[in-house]
Amino acid sequence: MAAARHSTLDFMLGAKADGETILKGLQSIFQEQGMTESVYTWQDHGYLATYTNKNGSFANLRIYPHGLVLLDLQSYDSDIQSKEETDSLLNKIEEKMKELSQDSAGRVKRLPPIVRGGAIDRYWPTADGRLVEYDIDEVVYDEDSPYQNIKILHSKQFGNILILSGDVNLAESDLAYTRAIMGSGKEDYTGKDVLILGGGDGGILCEIVKLKPKMVTMVEISFAKYMRRTCGDVLDNLKGDCYQVIIAGLPSNARVVDSTWEFLRLILDLSMKVLKQDGKYFTQGNCVNLTEALSLYEEQLGRLYCPVEFSKEIVCVPSYLELWVFYTVWKKAKP
Amino acid sequence: MAAARHSTLDFMLGAKADGETILKGLQSIFQEQGMTESVYTWQDHGYLATYTNKNGSFANLRIYPHGLVLLDLQSYDSDIQSKEETDSLLNKIEEKMKELSQDSAGRVKRLPPIVRGGAIDRYWPTADGRLVEYDIDEVVYDEDSPYQNIKILHSKQFGNILILSGDVNLAESDLAYTRAIMGSGKEDYTGKDVLILGGGDGGILCEIVKLKPKMVTMVEISFAKYMRRTCGDVLDNLKGDCYQVIIAGLPSNARVVDSTWEFLRLILDLSMKVLKQDGKYFTQGNCVNLTEALSLYEEQLGRLYCPVEFSKEIVCVPSYLELWVFYTVWKKAKP
Numbered sequence: 001m002a003a004a005r006h007s008t009l010d011f012m013l014g015a016k017a018d019g020e021t022i023l024k025g026l027q028s029i030f031q032e033q034g035m036t037e038s039v040y041t042w043q044d045h046g047y048l049a050t051y052t053n054k055n056g057s058f059a060n061l062r063i064y065p066h067g068l069v070l071l072d073l074q075s076y077d078s079d080i081q082s083k084e085e086t087d088s089l090l091n092k093i094e095e096k097m098k099e100l101s102q103d104s105a106g107r108v109k110r111l112p113p114i115v116r117g118g119a120i121d122r123y124w125p126t127a128d129g130r131l132v133e134y135d136i137d138e139v140v141y142d143e144d145s146p147y148q149n150i151k152i153l154h155s156k157q158f159g160n161i162l163i164l165s166g167d168v169n170l171a172e173s174d175l176a177y178t179r180a181i182m183g184s185g186k187e188d189y190t191g192k193d194v195l196i197l198g199g200g201d202g203g204i205l206c207e208i209v210k211l212k213p214k215m216v217t218m219v220e221i222s223f224a225k226y227m228r229r230t231c232g233d234v235l236d237n238l239k240g241d242c243y244q245v246i247i248a249g250l251p252s253n254a255r256v257v258d259s260t261w262e263f264l265r266l267i268l269d270l271s272m273k274v275l276k277q278d279g280k281y282f283t284q285g286n287c288v289n290l291t292e293a294l295s296l297y298e299e300q301l302g303r304l305y306c307p308v309e310f311s312k313e314i315v316c317v318p319s320y321l322e323l324w325v326f327y328t329v330w331k332k333a334k335p
Numbered sequence: 336m337a338a339a340r341h342s343t344l345d346f347m348l349g350a351k352a353d354g355e356t357i358l359k360g361l362q363s364i365f366q367e368q369g370m371t372e373s374v375y376t377w378q379d380h381g382y383l384a385t386y387t388n389k390n391g392s393f394a395n396l397r398i399y400p401h402g403l404v405l406l407d408l409q410s411y412d413s414d415i416q417s418k419e420e421t422d423s424l425l426n427k428i429e430e431k432m433k434e435l436s437q438d439s440a441g442r443v444k445r446l447p448p449i450v451r452g453g454a455i456d457r458y459w460p461t462a463d464g465r466l467v468e469y470d471i472d473e474v475v476y477d478e479d480s481p482y483q484n485i486k487i488l489h490s491k492q493f494g495n496i497l498i499l500s501g502d503v504n505l506a507e508s509d510l511a512y513t514r515a516i517m518g519s520g521k522e523d524y525t526g527k528d529v530l531i532l533g534g535g536d537g538g539i540l541c542e543i544v545k546l547k548p549k550m551v552t553m554v555e556i557s558f559a560k561y562m563r564r565t566c567g568d569v570l571d572n573l574k575g576d577c578y579q580v581i582i583a584g585l586p587s588n589a590r591v592v593d594s595t596w597e598f599l600r601l602i603l604d605l606s607m608k609v610l611k612q613d614g615k616y617f618t619q620g621n622c623v624n625l626t627e628a629l630s631l632y633e634e635q636l637g638r639l640y641c642p643v644e645f646s647k648e649i650v651c652v653p654s655y656l657e658l659w660v661f662y663t664v665w666k667k668a669k670p
Binding site for chain 1: 380390391656
C-alpha cells in the first residue's frame with residue numbers, strides 16, 4: 001500500500017504572530033505550486049489556512065497568536081520527485097518565514113517526516129510512551145497466534161526484532177539483555193537446574209547451554225526461530241542433552257485473576273514454590289523511567305508467600321532505546 | 336510558550352475507502368464537539384475534511400481512495416482536560432472506524448502525540464535521520480558560543496545531555512562512549528603522553544587521569560561543566576598534576592578548506608604528524624547505518640601523508656539511540 005509522507009515545520013517566533021502578514025507573505029509560495037487556499041479565522045485563536053494541490057497533497061498552516069506557527073504538509077510517498085518537491089517547498093517557506101520575522105529572533109524546528117500507512121511500520125513507541133522511529137526495512141514474519149500477534153521485523157542496525165502485540169521484546173543486537181537476565185556473568189550455572197519461563201527468542205537457552213547446566217526446562221507459548229544471531233540452533237530441536245523446550249498455552253481451567261498485578265504475583269508465588277532455598281530468580285523489571293510500575297513490582301515482592309530479598313541492575317538494551325531495570329530475587333535465609 | 340499537541344490516528348483499511356460513508360459515519364462525533372466541517376473533494380484523490388473548534392483546536396481527516404484514512408488533531412497543550420478530551424475523541428473515532436470497516440480487516444496505528452513549539456524540545460533526530468523523542472524534562476543551559484550553539488538538556492534516564500548545534504554529543508549515561516574512544520580497556524596509558532582533540536564534556540580526561548598517564552593535553556573551543564557524572568572535577572581547574580586543558584578557537588589565519596572531508600583529512604594528517612611511530616589514534620566514526628559516510632572516512636585514512644592501518648568496533652552508546660562505529664588508527668610499521 002502506498003504510504004503518505006507527513007512533514008512538519010515549526011516556527012517559535014520571538015514575538016506575537018502577525019497572521020495577516022504571514023499569510024500574505026507565504027501566499028505566492030503556495031500559488032507557485034498551484035495550491036488552492038482556504039482560510040479559517042478565529043476571533044481569539046489566530047488562523048488556519050489549508051492549501052490543496054491537484055495531485056492530492058495538501059498543507060495546513062496554523063498561526064497561533066502568541067507566536068507559534070505550525071506547518072503540516074501531507075503527500076503520497078510514491079516517488080523521489082515528490083520528496084524533493086516537498087523539501088524544496090519547506091525550504092522556501094522556512095526562508096520566507098525568516099525574512100518575515102527578522103525582527104523577532106525565534107526557533108525553527110523541522111522534524112524528519114513521518115511515513116504513515118506504509119507496508120513497513122517503523123514506529124514502535126518505547127515502554128515509557130515516547131515516539132521513536134526504528135530503522136526497519138523488512139517485515140520478516142507477521143502472524144496472529146491464539147495468544148498474541150507475533151512480528152519479526154528487520155532493523156538495519158539491530159538485526160531481527162521480535163515484537164509481541166506491539167511491544168518490542170528483543171532484537172539480535174541485545175546480548176546485553178540476555179546477559180543481564182542471566183545475572184550479568186556473576187552466576188555459576190554448572191550442574192544447576194534451570195527453569196526458563198518464556199524466553200521464546202531462545203537467547204537465554206542458547207547462552208545457558210554453553211555453561212554446562214544439569215538440566216534446563218523452558219516453558220513457552222510459542223517461539224521464534226527467526227532470531228538466528230540470538231538463538232543459534234537450540235530451537236531447531238526442542239530437546240538437547242541438557243535442555244528441553246515445552247510449548248504450552250494456558251490450560252482451559254486456568255485460574256481467573258482480577259488484574260495484571262495479581263497475575264504477576266500468582267506467577268511469582270508459583271515460581272518461588274519451585275525455587276530451591278538457595279536458588280535465584282532472575283527477571284526483567286521495566287524501563288527506568290516507569291518508577292511507579294517498578295515500585296508496584298517491588299511491592300508485590302513484599303507480598304509473596306515466603307519472605308524474599310532482591311537486588312537490581314540498570315542495563316542499556318540496544319533495541320529498547322532506553323535503560324531497563326533487571327531484578328535478582330532470592331528466598332530470605334531462614335533464621 | 337504554550338505548545339501545541341499534535342495527535343495522529345491512522346487506518347489502513349483492507350479494502351478501498353468509501354469516502355462518503357466514512358465522512359457521514361464520523362460526522363456526529365465531530366458535531367458533538369461543536370466542530371465545523373468543511374470538505375474538499377478531489378476527482379481522483381479522495382477527500383480532505385477539516386473540522387475547526389471554537390477553542391482553536393482543529394482536525395483533518397484525509398481519505399485516500401486506496402484505503403488509507405489519516406486523522407490529525409491539533410490543539411493547545413495547556414491543560415490535562417484537553418488531553419483527556421483529545422484521547423476521548425480519538426477513541427470514539429477509532430471505535431466508529433472499526434464499525435464502518437467491519438468487512439475489511441485492516442490496521443490501526445496511533446502514535447504518541449507530538450508536542451510542537453514547547454519551551455522544552457524533546458525531538459533530536461538520530462545521526463541516520465530517524466525521528467526520536469527523548470525524555471527531556473529540563474533545559475539546563477542554552478547559549479550560542481562564537482562557534483556553535485551549546486545546549487545541556489536533562490533526560491530522566493540519561494542524565495544531562497550535551498547537544499552541540501542540534502547534534503546529541505554525549506550524556507552522563509554514556510560511559511560506554513568514553514570507554515570505546517579510549518580503546519575499550521585494552522590500552523595501557525601508564526606513563527604515556529596523550530593529546531585529546533575536543534572532548535569538552537570532560538569524560539575522556541576524567542577517565543584517563545585515573546590511569547596514571549605522563550601528561551594529557553586537551554584542546555577544545557569550549558567545555559561543559561554541567562556533565563558532573565561524566566567530567567567529575569577535572570574541568571574545575573584547567574590544570575592538574577598530569578593534565579592541562581587549552582581553550583582555543585580557530586586562528587584567524589586558519590587555512591580555508593573546500594569541504595568537510597578535506598578538513599577532516601587535514602586534521603587527520605596533522606594528528607598523524609604529532610603521533611609517535613608506536614602511538615595510537617582513537618576516534619568515533621559514525622552511526623553503523625551511515626555506511627557511505629563510514630566508507631568515505633576509511634577512504635580518507637588511505638590518503639594520509641603516511642600509510643596507516645586501522646581497526647573498528649561497534650558500540651551501543653545509550654543516549655545516541657543507535658549503534659556507533661569507533662576507530663583505532665596507527666602508523667604502519669616501517670619495513
